[in-house]
Amino acid sequence: MSIFIDKSTRVLVQGITGKEGSFWTRHMKEMGTNVVAGVTPGKEGQEVEGIPVFHSVRRALQHTAVEASLIFVPPKFVKDAVFEALDGGIRKIVIMADGIPLHDTIQIRRAGLVENAKIIGGNTSGVITPGEAMMGSFPYWIERVYKPGDIGVMTRSGSLTNEVTAMVVRAGFGVSTLVGVGGDPVPGTRFAELLRDYQEDSATRAVVIIGELGGSMEEEVAESMESGIYTKPLVAFLAGRTAPEGKKMGHAGAIVSNGTGTVEGKIRALEKAGALVAERPRMVGELLKQIFKEDA
């Protein structure tokens, strides 16, 4: 098992004929992902890697059933693409674009909550269940990183994910499903919401979160642990412990986070809730070993 995606998941790619869209569609297929259709307005009738292209999501859905959509369109067209997917009844969406207008990201987040859809991203590498399928742009061919296993990984970052996951694998573990929630200030789906899925997933024994300074997603993870929604072991690595504060947001930003946002605060909350916090990427693997040695 896995969360969000496995090899049977029927995937649509919006923006499939673009450079990025077609490049990663080829890799997704090579990895075994069940890509069933693509959408690019004006390009119906074409094929990408043998996958039929349609003008619109509605037209694609007349020909094939779709469970999840991967959106490869440029930032300013993302909101439209997300609402088009939601209109088609698709409730799993991954947004790749980096640079989506902030107000669009708020409306996308709101739509996901109202429509009960899981929208991942933007500004992410996507979702991957190693050995089965991916929606996104992971270097799944690097075996020392993307090895199947039973550790769930959630991340706000890109290259740091390769770094930390390599340490998970070096310690003898592998990954059940890795979800990049993305680096935007308003991600479509938050860590704590995915924790529920990992809790239910029998293939996941523990979860690693790769967080960073700012926002309150790590604190929400701690709350989920304290309230018993998530009860499996959790290891966290957080970037930015020594970073200077207050570069991005003004006063109102500090107030929204209400004292949260510093890495120190996040570590305190997570440790209090029973999570193990790794000071360095290498320690993530070591802490996992420690957890499962105690179990045995």
Added chain:
Amino acid sequence: MKLFEYQGKEIFGRYKIPVPKSRLADFKSIETALRSTNYPCVLKSQVLRGGRGKAGLIRVVNNEEEAKGEARRLFDIGINKLLIEEAVDIERELYLSITVEPVEGKALLIASAEGGMEIETLARDFPEKIIREKVDLNTGIMPFQARDVSYKLTEDTQIASQIASIILRLYAVFRDYDAELVEINPLFVSKSGSVIAGDAKLIIDDNSRYKHPEYQLTREHFESDAEYEAAMEGIPYLQFDGDISLMCAGAGLTTTVFDLIHYEGGTVANYLEFGGPNYRKAKRAMELCLKNESKVILIVTFGTIARADVMAKGVVEAIEALKPDRPIVTCIRGTNEEEAVKILKGANLTPIFDTEEAVREAVRIAKGVTA
């Protein structure tokens, strides 16, 4: 992108949010401007950093002579523009802002009857004095929400109705200018009972800047020449004053290397990301690093699309072109990493494969040179 106060107030003016009468002056126009000003007035330095009052960059002056002296002092310390503003007879100071609320996906209106002071301080010491109202972007702000907030700020119905209409207009500014934050602090209530924006802070979301081409980033938006130069090329760069220049890929990984250097007792000269779309900019990135007084350049990457061999090749070409005067430590991994190792070794570099090891090596070199 943060706007200057005078730009924010121009926008407020267009949206009929009351602002004090003012005029903008530079070094050339200041004398004429001060001659035709009513006194007392306020000279407000147009800089983007906060805490202007405490730093002595906002001065109340009582006559033309005093104004000239203060203006000269401010221009001497490098201020380019002054906003000369009529003094308001202040009865009370309030706080008003609108920002984003990421959990529910809404806008967040924040108000307080205690304006003027720093809002973080207020939030920490008197959280009960902060009023929060969430706004659904699909419906927009409802007049009842604005009224409700304004009655929490004052019992005076005449003043409350002015505040309510300012809230509605401020929300229009927030939406129309794709703001990350729009803030009025302080919002004056004058002795004669009018409500006036004492300051205007507007931060346009960087991802929406393309919709507002009339506002361009200038040198004044950055703390150093290097940060400005890097930003113009789309390279994320922060200036510090330590020993190790970072040339890394990805915000998370670069930040992690930044932490590791500090854990190992080292110091950072600059933070620089050349991953993602910038991975072919190795030469430009190295040039920026070489402008520092750093003792070593540390290159750490773990790329996907930014292929390791391409990055390694870029680094080697940069070294050949720039002939750096300081050692370079490389830790380049990711797609085609075996090929990257060959390229680096071919250029007489000693590639390291483990981030922590690379950091320790850089710190050792930096300290060795100092000792």
